[in-house]
Amino acid sequence: MRKVVHMEVGEDGVALVTLNKPPVNSLDNSGPGSLVSQLKESICEAHARPDVKAIVIRGANGKFSGGADIGSLQKVKQVGDGTTYPTHVRGSTFFNDIIEGGPKPIVAAVEGFALGGGLELAMACHARIAAPKTQLGLPELTLGIIPGLGGTARLPRLVGLVKAVDMMLTSKPVMSEEAKQLGLVDAVVPLQQLVPVARKYALDIASGRQAWRRSLSLIDHIGTPEESSKILKQARARAQKAYRNVPHPFVMLDCIEKGILHGGVAGTLKEEEESPMLVASPTAKGLIHIFFAQRSAFKIQGVTDSGLKPHKMKSVAVIGGGLMGSGIATALALNNVPVILKEVNQEFLQAGLKRIEANVNARLRSASEKAQKVLSFVKGTLDYADFSDVDMVIEAVIESIPLKQQIFADLEKYCKSTCLLASNTSTIDLGLIGQKTKSQDRIIGAHFFSPAHVMPLLEIVRTHDTSKQAIQDMLALAKTIKKVPVVVRSCVGFAVNRMFFPYFQAGHLLVHLGTHPYRIDAVVKAFGMPMGPFRLADLTGIQIGQATSRIYKDAFGERTYQTNLNDLLLEDNRYGERTGMGYYNYKKGSRAEQPAPELDGYLTKTRQAASLIPNGKIVDISDEEIVEMIFYGVVNEACRVLDEDVVVRSADLDIASVLGMGFPAYRGGVVFWGDHVGVERIYSKLKHWSTLYGSFYQPSAALERAAHGKYPLSQIVEKRSGASRL
Numbered sequence: 099m100r101k102v103v104h105m106e107v108g109e110d111g112v113a114l115v116t117l118n119k120p121p122v123n124s125l126d127n128s129g130p131g132s133l134v135s136q137l138k139e140s141i142c143e144a145h146a147r148p149d150v151k152a153i154v155i156r157g158a159n160g161k162f163s164g165g166a167d168i169g170s171l172q173k174v175k176q177v178g179d180g181t182t183y184p185t186h187v188r189g190s191t192f193f194n195d196i197i198e199g200g201p202k203p204i205v206a207a208v209e210g211f212a213l214g215g216g217l218e219l220a221m222a223c224h225a226r227i228a229a230p231k232t233q234l235g236l237p238e239l240t241l242g243i244i245p246g247l248g249g250t251a252r253l254p255r256l257v258g259l260v261k262a263v264d265m266m267l268t269s270k271p272v273m274s275e276e277a278k279q280l281g282l283v284d285a286v287v288p289l290q291q292l293v294p295v296a297r298k299y300a301l302d303i304a305s306g307r308q309a310w311r312r313s314l315s316l317i318d319h320i321g322t323p324e325e326s327s328k329i330l331k332q333a334r335a336r337a338q339k340a341y342r343n344v345p346h347p348f349v350m351l352d353c354i355e356k357g358i359l360h361g362g363v364a365g366t367l368k369e370e371e372e373s374p375m376l377v378a379s380p381t382a383k384g385l386i387h388i389f390f391a392q393r394s395a396f397k398i399q400g401v402t403d404s405g406l407k408p409h410k411m412k413s414v415a416v417i418g419g420g421l422m423g424s425g426i427a428t429a430l431a432l433n434n435v436p437v438i439l440k441e442v443n444q445e446f447l448q449a450g451l452k453r454i455e456a457n458v459n460a461r462l463r464s465a466s467e468k469a470q471k472v473l474s475f476v477k478g479t480l481d482y483a484d485f486s487d488v489d490m491v492i493e494a495v496i497e498s499i500p501l502k503q504q505i506f507a508d509l510e511k512y513c514k515s516t517c518l519l520a521s522n523t524s525t526i527d528l529g530l531i532g533q534k535t536k537s538q539d540r541i542i543g544a545h546f547f548s549p550a551h552v553m554p555l556l557e558i559v560r561t562h563d564t565s566k567q568a569i570q571d572m573l574a575l576a577k578t579i580k581k582v583p584v585v586v587r588s589c590v591g592f593a594v595n596r597m598f599f600p601y602f603q604a605g606h607l608l609v610h611l612g613t614h615p616y617r618i619d620a621v622v623k624a625f626g627m628p629m630g631p632f633r634l635a636d637l638t639g640i641q642i643g644q645a646t647s648r649i650y651k652d653a654f655g656e657r658t659y660q661t662n663l664n665d666l667l668l669e670d671n672r673y674g675e676r677t678g679m680g681y682y683n684y685k686k687g688s689r690a691e692q693p694a695p696e697l698d699g700y701l702t703k704t705r706q707a708a709s710l711i712p713n714g715k716i717v718d719i720s721d722e723e724i725v726e727m728i729f730y731g732v733v734n735e736a737c738r739v740l741d742e743d744v745v746v747r748s749a750d751l752d753i754a755s756v757l758g759m760g761f762p763a764y765r766g767g768v769v770f771w772g773d774h775v776g777v778e779r780i781y782s783k784l785k786h787w788s789t790l791y792g793s794f795y796q797p798s799a800a801l802e803r804a805a806h807g808k809y810p811l812s813q814i815v816e817k818r819s820g821a822s823r824l
């Protein structure tokens with residue numbers, strides 16, 4: 099048995115219990131020998147030993163605990179009416195009776211983070227001493243579950259119901275300094291004094307010099323039942339808006355209510371009762387998959403395991419101060435990376451710098467010290483001579499091949515030989531961009547999504563020539579600026595736009611069959627997308643949609659679905675939200691879409707031109723079929739992307755779809771969802787539609803192989819024979 103909990107009894111009579119299970123001291127409760135099991139043994143031993151007066155619990159390696167072991171939660175299966183929930187040690191008995199209700203005081207010495215079960219453990223202790231900049235929070239909702247070790251009962255009793263509900267609904271942690279103000283921790287002390295102060299505090303409780311506070315019995319932060327009911331009513335209304343199609347936030351609020359109205363212990367018992375089914379729910383499966391997928395996206399076989407160390411990015415240059423360039427510069431500056439913005443003339447440069455300032459001021463309080471500090475990282479220039487010392491350049495100019503070729507040739511002259519040369523292109527082949535240089539190995543794509551300082555995804559594009567070091571460096575930069583990277587092979591559309599094109603085109607096909615765009619948007623939104631394809635087209639601009647659909651037609655020919663609807667709208671200057679009319683109408687100064695009665699005329703024309711409706715009779719399509727006809731096409735294209743080695747693993751497409759397309763995270767991403775629906779179902783539906791509506795729905799070879807071979811889509815990469823083309 100690996101020892102992951104160590105106990106040392108000092109001469110002062112304090113038992114120092116250390117959790118030591120890298121990487122995050124997760125509270126694995128999967129059986130005898132697990133961390134929770136060992137912790138229980140240590141605490142019981144400390145309670146029993148006459149030489150122990152008090153106990154301090156801490157985490158090794160600068161972290162208290164990242165909470166329950168998410169890996170073991172992932173394995174929970176639903177069996178009949180029950181689940182195989184890993185509760186070797188019963189949480190409520192251990193936390194309520196042995197920790198909080200035990201005979202000796204226990205103090206948590208918290209540093210780094212105490213999240214989920216980690217904070218629940220700390221809250222069950224009789225006091226909490228924290229090091230500066232420690233994160234404390236209950237982020238369980240992000241995993242599709244609820245706090246299951248007393249969090250819903252203890253947090254409101256420590257910080258008050260309003261703040262507790264806010265922390266749990268948003269899953270946002272507080273830092274130790276705020277936690278002290280809230281009453282969640284008892285003191286914040288410098289790291290070196292953390293354990294000595296915690297020891298003294300524990301002894302002070304034992305000797306009566308400090309109050310012995312048991313969180314579950316605290317009442318001073320809880321108002322009357324009427325006040326609590328009012329707060330919870332508002333919280334439910336807030337949850338209705340923030341969460342669609344998922345049960346767990348509402349179950350969490352029920353648990354909080356139980357704990358408030360019927361006593362803390364009753365609340366913990368309700369959590370314990372509700373948790374197993376939630377852990378086994380499709381929502382938790384999807385969100386936990388996304389948790390691990392985000393982390394695996396940083397690992398690229400043959401690159402991140404090759405022992406290369408990323409170069410430190412002491413300063414980065416951005417070329418082009420337009421929307422993308424200024425967003426990228428903002429993302430860098432917000433994360434303390436010094437950045438030089440280059441433009442071609444003073445006017446453009448000033449405009450770019452102003453955009454950055456506006457971005458920063460919108461994010462941070464304008465003129466605040468923090469905003470000033472961030473802006474001090476940004477310098478402007480018109481001259482490549484200032485690039486001599488930068489470690490990376492990100493080019494973000496218009497999509498012109500000769501212009502980009504010239505820029506990269508110039509960069510080779512002006513930058514040092516180790517400088518990474520990145521392009522934000524979304525359409526142009528990187529080989530072509532670097533054609534006039536000898537630096538193909540350090541040319542890489544950095545495809546940000548707009549607005550670049552807000553959107554969390556970064557597609558890192560590599561060619562056959564891109565060096566491992568370049569990929570390693572770009573992955574490290576992604577981590578620094580808090581982006582989730584997806585490494586892709588250079589191809590038209592990369593990962594996100596490859597999956598987006600059938601999304602839009604299936605919408606048009608449905609319109610040609612007689613379905614109204616507004617109904618399609620409503621159904622797709624109810625499925626969980628932030629907006630439907632037609633509202634999104636208005637947002638991004640119908641002209642852009644028209645241009646990209648041409649690119650897809652050139653690249654993918656037969657399997658694209660063509661429509662003249664965009665042309666018809668553009669002929670009448672209906673460009674989308676920007677001009678106040680597109681598929682919808684928009685009042686001046688408002689982004690709220692209004693129905694456009696004139697749309698029907700365009701629909702009649704486009705349907706006539708397409709003549710897809712059999713015998714001129716509008717096809718009756720159910721909401722469920724709308725979802726299927728939109729998203730099975732997306733899954734089909736995702737299978738092609740996997741088959742072509744555009745990404746290294748299917749989870750990367752799940753991340754790309756969630757963070758780049760807005761696919762609901764609780765459905766686990768496009769491929770994960772496809773497997774949830776079932777390969778055979780998707781294959782047979784696509785086959786059927788391809789006979790009715792043509793090659794747009796033709797099942798891809800990879801999907802067909804999976805259907806015939808009866809394996810999940812997530813195994814397409816592993817099952818494919820032949821060497822990787824990367």
Ligand SMILES: C[C@H](O)CC(=O)SCCNC(=O)CCNC(=O)[C@H](O)C(C)(C)COP(=O)(O)OP(=O)(O)OC[C@H]1O[C@@H](n2cnc3c(N)ncnc32)[C@H](O)[C@@H]1OP(=O)(O)O
Nearest residue numbers: 121124164165166167168169213214215237245246247393
């Ligand atoms: C019963 C309870 O109420 C239920 C629960 O407690 S559910 C769990 C609640 N806790 C959480 O949601 C915290 C999740 N973790 C995090 O937010 C972040 O990992 C963190 C803030 C703890 C650390 O962040 P950071 O330092 O950037 O490291 P990060 O790369 O995310 O994680 C490091 C490793 O720890 C793993 N890890 C993190 N938290 C974990 C957990 N709770 N269980 C298992 N593994 C975990 C990650 O998968 C990663 O593994 P890898 O190196 O093999 O990829």
